[in-house]
Amino acid sequence: MSDGNKDSGRGQQISSKKSRLSGGDDFGRAIAKIAVAQLCESTGFHYSRRSAIDALGEVAVRYICDLGKSASFYANLAGRTGCNVFDVIQGIQDLDSWRGFSGASGVQRCLVNSGVVREITQFVSTEEEIPFVQPIPRFPVSRMPKHAPSFAQAGEEPPGEHIPDWLPRLPDPHTYVHTSVWNKRDTDVKADMVELAKRRRKAERSLLSLQQRLACNGTAGFRPTKDGHVGNGNQVVNDNPLLASPLPYGEKQVSEIASPLKAYSGKRLSVLETFVPVIKAAKVGSLDFNTNERKLLHGIRPTVQFKVGTVKKSVAASLPSDTLIADKDSWSLKYDEKDDKKKRAEIIFRAAIDKPHELAQL
Amino acid sequence: MNSSSSSSMGGEGRHDDDSGLTEFLSSLMDYTPTIPDELTEHYLGKSGFHCPDLRLTRLVSVATQKFMLEVANDALQHCKARQAAPVKDKSKQPKEKRLVLTMDDLSKSLQEYGVNLKHQEYFADNPSTGMEPTSREE
Numbered sequence: 001m002s003d004g005n006k007d008s009g010r011g012q013q014i015s016s017k018k019s020r021l022s023g024g025d026d027f028g029r030a031i032a033k034i035a036v037a038q039l040c041e042s043t044g045f046h047y048s049r050r051s052a053i054d055a056l057g058e059v060a061v062r063y064i065c066d067l068g069k070s071a072s073f074y075a076n077l078a079g080r081t082g083c084n085v086f087d088v089i090q091g092i093q094d095l096d097s098w099r100g101f102s103g104a105s106g107v108q109r110c111l112v113n114s115g116v117v118r119e120i121t122q123f124v125s126t127e128e129e130i131p132f133v134q135p136i137p138r139f140p141v142s143r144m145p146k147h148a149p150s151f152a153q154a155g156e157e158p159p160g161e162h163i164p165d166w167l168p169r170l171p172d173p174h175t176y177v178h179t180s181v182w183n184k185r186d187t188d189v190k191a192d193m194v195e196l197a198k199r200r201r202k203a204e205r206s207l208l209s210l211q212q213r214l215a216c217n218g219t220a221g222f223r224p225t226k227d228g229h230v231g232n233g234n235q236v237v238n239d240n241p242l243l244a245s246p247l248p249y250g251e252k253q254v255s256e257i258a259s260p261l262k263a264y265s266g267k268r269l270s271v272l273e274t275f276v277p278v279i280k281a282a283k284v285g286s287l288d289f290n291t292n293e294r295k296l297l298h299g300i301r302p303t304v305q306f307k308v309g310t311v312k313k314s315v316a317a318s319l320p321s322d323t324l325i326a327d328k329d330s331w332s333l334k335y336d337e338k339d340d341k342k343k344r345a346e347i348i349f350r351a352a353i354d355k356p357h358e359l360a361q362l
Numbered sequence: 363m364n365s366s367s368s369s370s371m372g373g374e375g376r377h378d379d380d381s382g383l384t385e386f387l388s389s390l391m392d393y394t395p396t397i398p399d400e401l402t403e404h405y406l407g408k409s410g411f412h413c414p415d416l417r418l419t420r421l422v423s424v425a426t427q428k429f430m431l432e433v434a435n436d437a438l439q440h441c442k443a444r445q446a447a448p449v450k451d452k453s454k455q456p457k458e459k460r461l462v463l464t465m466d467d468l469s470k471s472l473q474e475y476g477v478n479l480k481h482q483e484y485f486a487d488n489p490s491t492g493m494e495p496t497s498r499e500e
Contacts, residue, residue: 042431049462051481052468053463055468055481056433060426060430061405063430068405068409068411085417120425132398136398
């Protein structure tokens, strides 16, 4: 509702905020308010309070509804469903009856000559027309629901004879029987085979390298390591010693106590501290490692210094073929007790873990 | 047009009735009521009034308009009476020509037509607003 439609202005209003309960009838009420405001202006009012206009619009709507109800009541009383002019006249008489109109007391009277009709006739003839300011569309606008097409409309034959064709058609079978799913992935068989062969080769390579490393670690001091580090082959170098396979008892001499002393004596404080008694003994007499070892075994056992680093060592290329064969023999001799296949599985598993490390070497 | 269910008049009366009715309804069609037809049809349909004839719809609109004008006129009378009562001697102007439709006037005029309309003048924050300070609990 816009104020521009009404010519009457709005006065100052002392009204509080009321919560608007918006019903579905807002449009009709707004139209009624506009019409009523026009009527008030034609009467002579310059301004109006908004609440007064609201109330008057509500009264107008109620009047129309009551008139319609009375008219339909009279029509039903006469055994009809459609109302005619006399029903309406009687309805108007009901609404005005408390106020009285001329000719109300007459029992037998024609409705056409009733007072209300005369008043209305007089009203129509004397009052000037005040048409509504804006053309309004027919309301309420009802939306037609979309129905599913029937068999006849869709041009389909009903699946059974017992189904008439004016019934709505059955839904598509993909909605209730089976929905086909298409595999979006392109399966290139050749590429898959190539990929598979590649992976297999990788696994075999890593297994081989692991075997070689185990062999070189296993045989004490025999294998010449090409890493360039001074020291015995007993040094556990460039490999994660925690993941190495456990050696049988007595196979490996615990001579590592001596090697750190030999290599790093005097270079690191921690080593110095640990090996103080050994150094003293060395100063005193000749270096007898064996005796020292035995002595030290009873005493403090120093920490083993592991050298863990990225050492470039080509495992496959460095070893000559004959040594490789010898490797295998010694290796197979060692692991006679365990199941060969089971061992392989373990190795492959460890190789898989080791893979990123080995790849750097290879 | 449906046949009239008029009570006991002679053939002449009926003839007069028919003509009177026809004239009445034709005169209705000339007049365009302020209340639009669409609005009237909407609310009549809501209340069970079924008639495809436009003239009846116009009749209902005209009756409603008549009623509204009578109410508005009565309210105007009340407003003018209110303004005329206190005469200010200071202002030389006869009267203020500002006519405002207020709820007071409207409720008074509607009271005569059988509609009880009461409007709350103000809204208070709590029940003790506006009470005398002595009676208010603090």
